[in-house]
Every structure is written in structure tokens, then in C-alpha cells.
Amino acid sequence: MRFLNAAGSFFIFLLAVCIGTLWAVEYYYDSENTVIGGISYHTVTKGETLLDIARRYGLGYNDLALVYPNMDVWLPPVGKRLMVPSFWVLPSAERKGIVLNIPELRLYFYSSEPGTVQTYPVGIGDEGWETPLGSYRIGQKRTNPTWYIPKSLQGKYGRSIIPPGPDNPLGAYIMKLAGTSYGIHGTNMPWGVGRLVSHGCIRLYPEHITKLFAQVRVGTPVKIIYEPIKWGQKRGRIYVEVHPDVYKKILDFRGYAVRALNQCPFGTKRVDRDRYFLAVRLKNGVPFDVTVNKDP
Template sequence: MKIRLLTGLLLAVSGSVSALTLPAPDRPGESLIGNPPHEVKYVSAKQEDTLIDIAVNFRLGQDQIVLANPYVDRWLPREGTQVRIPSSFILPNAPRQGIVINLPEMRIYYYPDSSKVVTYAIGIGREDNWKTPLGKTHIAGKTENPSWTPPPSIIAEHLAEGDVLEPYYPPGPDNPLGLFAFKLGIPGYLIHSTNKTNGVGMRVSHGCIRMYPADIEQFFPMVKVGTQVNIVNQPIKVGWYRDTLYLEAYPDMEETPATFEQRLHAALDLIEQANGGKMPVIKGSVLKAAIEKSTGIPTAIYERPAPTPPVVQSQVAPN
């Protein structure tokens, strides 16, 4: 496996538009974007780093970087520890148009045209009474420098925890909505910036979808009012890259738990669908490990056999 250690230069440009706007799959039937899965990216942890610091630097979600590095301490990675940076993604099993949000993955995908995909880490609603809703909706409005009037339910919740919210937050950097907000067609829900960047990649909001400030600043002018939004729950994704089939798994949402057998059946259905309705021969231990580990990293589970070359009959002239 080819390992590419990231340098300070790559760290400096990791948040650029080019790092987030990726070419769409260039072959019919493929579903993987970003780096080829065999090209693994790492960065060396510095003495003062936490995994969360590295996630923010690379604009990854907090849970995403923890899943990708299960043996690295979240708060005290040893200096020099090689931290894996997820850089390839299987597209959700949904129409590739408008915006697709996959909640278990805590990632947003935007299809501006057929040639590219724009993707960002997001934070989503908590698992209690503040879940982010599923379903199809649209961008109903866009607001730059939004104000915020907290609803009574959120004011009461904060008050019960000893935190007093202002009744009105004017536009500005201290506004919890940040500097940019999209209004969804579902009443009361937004995609917006946040001044609590450590919450990106976690379930900490009151149902709204949070983005890094620099990400939504790039994203805001791209998206038009009326753009379709499809919010899905897909903890397991399957897709081809060249002649290899990959599986990318995440933990289930707390409100929709599944047994291993249920996750296995879901994976098998996706594999069969990706393989043209036929079930390939897959090693059970490989599939089991990919589902159970749930690292959020595309894992190779099957490789198409090379085509058998045709047999050429030699022609021998009679004596």
C-alpha cells in the first residue's frame, strides 16, 4: 500500500477549494471520489495536537477522524503518531443531483454538474428530540449575515442548564448561525455556519446542519435557491473503483440501531445492486471485518477476475 506522508505545504492547502471540489467518477458504474483508495494519506501529530485539532485543520468531521484512527488517543496522540486523513469517499446511493446529505457519515455532497462533486463535513442534530429530519426538500432561501431569535424551546433548555440566551442575536461573528445560512423547505431547519467548530462532525445541534465557516463561505455562492436537497440515512455504502468493489461503513444512528445480521443483509443487497443484480463471491471474513470495524474508510471487498484471454488455435500446414 502506497503511503503518502503529508507535508506542511499540503496541510496549508488542505482547506482550499480544489481539495473539496473533486472530479466525479469517470467511468460508468463507479461511485468513488477523491484519492484512489490505495493511496493512503497521513500527517504526523505534533506535540500540541489532538485528533480534533487535526480534524479542524483538514476540515474533517470530529467523529470521522476518530473512526479512521481507532488506535490513536483522541486527546493525547503521541508526538509523531501517523494520523490517517480520509481522502476518498463512496457516493451515497441516491440520485446525483442537487445536495445529498448522509446523516450517519455527517457529510454533505453537492453535484453542481456531471463533472464534479463538492463535499464537506457537517454537524447534525442530537439523537434526542432534536434529530435532523430525513427526506427530500429544497433550498428555500439564502441569507448572508443572518440574525437569530432563539425559539422558546431552546431558551428553556439552556435556562434549565444554567445558561441564559439572549432573546435576539444580531448579524455578526458572534451569532450562533455564523455569517451564512441556507433555509430548508422543512420549517425551522437550516444549513448554517457555526462559531463552535469542534462540533462539526458530531451530533450536537438542535436539528440544523452546521458547517465550518470557511466551507460555507465557499459553498454559499455555489448553491441556488430551489436546489433539491435529499437527506438520507446510509451507514453502509458500496461502490466500484476500477475493477475493485469497496465498502464504506459507519456506526448506525442511535435512533435506528441494527444488529450485525441486519447490517450484513443491507450490505449484501447493496453489493448485489452494485454488481448488476448478481452476487459475487466475497470472502466472508473480509466482509465481516469491513462492516464491524466501521472506520468510514473505503475497504476493498472484491476484485473482478481478469478476463480470460481467448485460446488461439495454431494452424499447422500439412507436409
Template sequence: MLSRVFAACSLSIAALLSANPVSALELPLPPPGDDIVGQVQVIKAKYEDTFADLGKTYDLGYQEMIAANPGVDAWLPGTGTEVIIPTRFILPPGPREGIVINIAEYRLYYFPKGKNVVYTYPLGIGREGWGSPIAHTSIVAKTKDPAWYPPASIRAEHAADGDPLPTVIPPGPDNPLGPYKMSLGVPGYLIHGSNKKFGIGTRTSHGCFRMYNNDVTEIFPMVPVGTSVRIINEPYKFGRAEGKIYLEAHTPIDDHGNPSVVDKHTAVINALLKREDIANQMQLDWNTVRDVVAAEDGLPVAIAQPTPPQSSVAASENAVQNP
């Protein structure tokens, strides 16, 4: 696995092992025409480390850590075990503006207006039966120290499990909305904090988008009411970097946030066709594509070199024939 990371990201071992933890990911946007931000990191686990704690430290969700580290015990990696910190991302397709949520990767991207950076944060999304919406909406309201008024459907669910809820839960450590909430134009759905860090990066919510409390505290003052929010479901992202074409693959889920059984070959082709700027300008290595799709580890991997312009091809052929 580590050799695959090195090949995919072209990073030295020294650079990887010297990476420092972060509390939030603020990353400079790539040069025009490129799509990849951040760097993969590798750390040596300490005895007390768990994936949940490492995720909190490096601003990653639980599922991201699991996917990038197959075969490593999430609750007891073991002292000295090398753990991949997957903090390199292909930016989501479409306009780089406002908030973009990709439920397939349990992640939010925020492109602040007038700044050449992107902020990206892990999310908890809707669990089975309570899927998060796919929509193009906006932030319609912001609330500090929100009270929670559990809807009747959630109160009934908790009552059936022997855990009745009150009609209102005031602000504080027991409030599942955390210190801040941002209401979406889709009625009933929020971006908010959480009093359960283990739910970040998993399918555990009733459809809302949960954030670590330190993350929602950071993003809350930056995002004005009216900000565009585009919620997408893209398990396969293509992008350019340093003259190469990359693919990043995640486990597909359906548009309701539930596990999806799809024809992965067709899904990858459809994702590629959305990127018309690269679909006709590449020499695709399908063996590598199959490996990336099978791994579903969320790590961007080079899958193609851009096709040279026809004039360059003709010139090269002429040079070979007439040295």
C-alpha cells in the same frame, strides 16, 4: 490499522506521507461506473496537533477522525504519531445531483450542475432528542449574516440550564448560525455555519446541519435557491473502483440521529440490495465484510471482485480442460 489502509486503498507510503492539507474538498468525479473519490492520507502528528485542529485543516469532522484512528489520543496524538486522514469516500447512493447529506457519516456532498466535480464537507448533526430529518427537500432561501431568533423550546432548555438566551442574537462572532444560512423546505431546519468548530462531525445541534465557517462561505454562492437536498441515513455504502467492489461502514444511527441498535448483517444486505448494478455481479468475501462492519472506520475497503460474464467462465473452463 495502517496496513489495512494500504491494502484497502492501494496507495504507496510515499504518496500517503506527501499528501498536502486542504481547506475544502473539491474532488473530480470518477469515470462512469465508478463510485469512489479522493485518497486516504497519512500524516505525522506534531506536538500541538489535536483531532479537532487536524479536522479543520483537512476538512474532516471530529467523529471521522476518531473512527479512522482507534487507539490514538484525540487531544494529544503525540509527536511523530502517524494519523490517518480519511479523505477517500464512496459517493452516496442515488442521483448525483444537488446536495446529498448522509447523516450516518456526518457529511454533505454537493454535485454542481454542469461540472464534473463533487464538493464534500463535514457536518454537525442533531443530538439526542433533536434529530436531523430524513427527507427529500430543497434550498428555499439563503441569508448572509443571519440573526438568530432562538425558538421557545431552545430558550426554555437554556433557561433550565442557567444559561438564558435573548430573543434575538445579532450577526457576529457570538451568533451560532455563523456568516451564512441556507433554509430547507423542512420547516425549522437549516444548513449554516457555526461559532463552535468542535461541533463539526458530532451530534451537537438542535437538528440543523452545521458547517465550518470557511466551508459554508465557499458553498453559499455556488448553491442556487431551489437546489435539491436529499437527506439520507446510509451507514453502509457500496461502490466500484478499478474493477473491484468496495464497502464503507459507519456506526449506525437511527433516523432521528440517535445511536441505533440494528442487525448489522441484515442492514448490510439491505444496503447491498439497493445497488442492483453490483449485487448480482460479485464474488463477495464475507470475512472481509464482517471485518469492515466491525471496524466502522469509514474507510472504503475492497470486499469483492466482479463475477466474470458466464461466457468468460465457460471459456476459462474449456481452456483448462483442453490445453
């Protein structure tokens, strides 16, 4: 498919630190280069699941499931060469502190160092327990937290508290959103990253929350947004990244996409409409080069 060829032209513009087989990455960006990361490839080996592969590359389950919707999660074909989409268009929200974009199940952290960003996959609230949109601040940080279970959930768990340890769904770290009952925390179920699984809180892989917790200060702003269509540019090329409407907030996605095209910050005349609407149909979360006259 053409979008795979376009994706293959990316290279990783980053500082990367390998932690075992897991990657913690800091990317550079500027006002004219707002598409970060790059493509890599992975050949499936015996015994691997898509969940294993996603975590190995610092991705959530959804990142691979959207690209390979018909692949068996538990038994991907051994020897199959997979495209690993480790690149993203930055959300349009102010690039400060933490930005969480619900449709892509992904968190962006803009540190105090200008022009750098880290990004992490997350698990978010399930239907009926949606993670709330809005502007917040980190009000409290705790290690090895005890979970004081809300009364509405005590019947499900058969108790009122869960102490620190392997059974605690908060994991080893939590950063509370001030004025709310929600938090950004680890997990004892890594397979839930990249899924709608929580009661509204935001879950990260244990290795990711460890890294993020060490950098985020009390008072850090947190912006939770709903942006299924993102526009970006890199080296003069225009990219669009489209995600499913996970919380079913948009009644007419085609109409929403038309409005998003009309509001393209780089001008509609520079956008190849056929490629744009192909990206809209796929909704696979992969940045798509939609520049008119793609081959310069």
C-alpha cells in the same frame, strides 16, 4: 491491518485548491467510478489536536475518531504518523443538488457541471434533536443571519435572539430548507463539525459554508438520507464503506448488513465475505476493497 494496505493504493483523482492549510476539493466521478478522493498521511506535531488535524484536511472529528478510537483527542502522540482518510463512496441517492448522509455526517454537492462533486463534513442534530430525513429544497439564503431562538430553547440561552457576530451559532451564512425551521449554516464552534451537536440544523466549517453558499442557488434540491452501508466501484474493484448507526435506527445491524450484502449492486459473487464483514465490524467509515481475488 489489511484495510490500511488497501487504502494506501488509492490516489487522489481530483481538482484541489489549497486555501491556507485547508483543502477545498472537487472530485470527478462516473457511473463506473463512484469512489472519490484518496489517502494522505500526517505526522502529529507538538500542540496539535485531532480536531486541528481533521480541520486541516477538510475532515470532521468523526473521520479521524473512527479510525483512531483509542487516541487522545487533545493530546495525540507527537511524531505519530496518521492515515488521513480523505476518500469516500458516493451515496446511492440521485446525484443532484445536495445529498446529506446522516450516518457519515457528510454532505455531497453535485453542481451543474456533470460528473463533479464536492463533499464536506457536517455537524448534525443530537439525540432528541435529530436532523430530519427527507426531500427538501433551499428556500432562502441569508448572510450574517440573526438567530431567532425557538421558545423551547430560550431558557437555555437566556434570550430570544442572537444578533450576527462571534456568539451566533449560525455563523456568517445560512441556507434555509423550505417549509422547515432547519437550515444548512456555518458555526461559531468548529469543533462541533463531525459530531452530533445541533438542534437539528446542519453545521459546516466557516471556510466550507463560505464556498458552498456561493454556489448553491435557491431552489436547489436537498436529500437527507440514512445510509450506513454504501457500495461503490473504482477501476473494476468493489468497495464498501460502513458507518455506525448514529441515530440507533437499526435494531439488528448484523442482519441489516446481511441484507445489504444480498442487495449488492455488483453481485454477491464478486464480494469477499470475510473482508466485507470485517468492514462491518470496524464501522470506521473507510472505503474497503472487498473484491474477490483482490490481487489481479
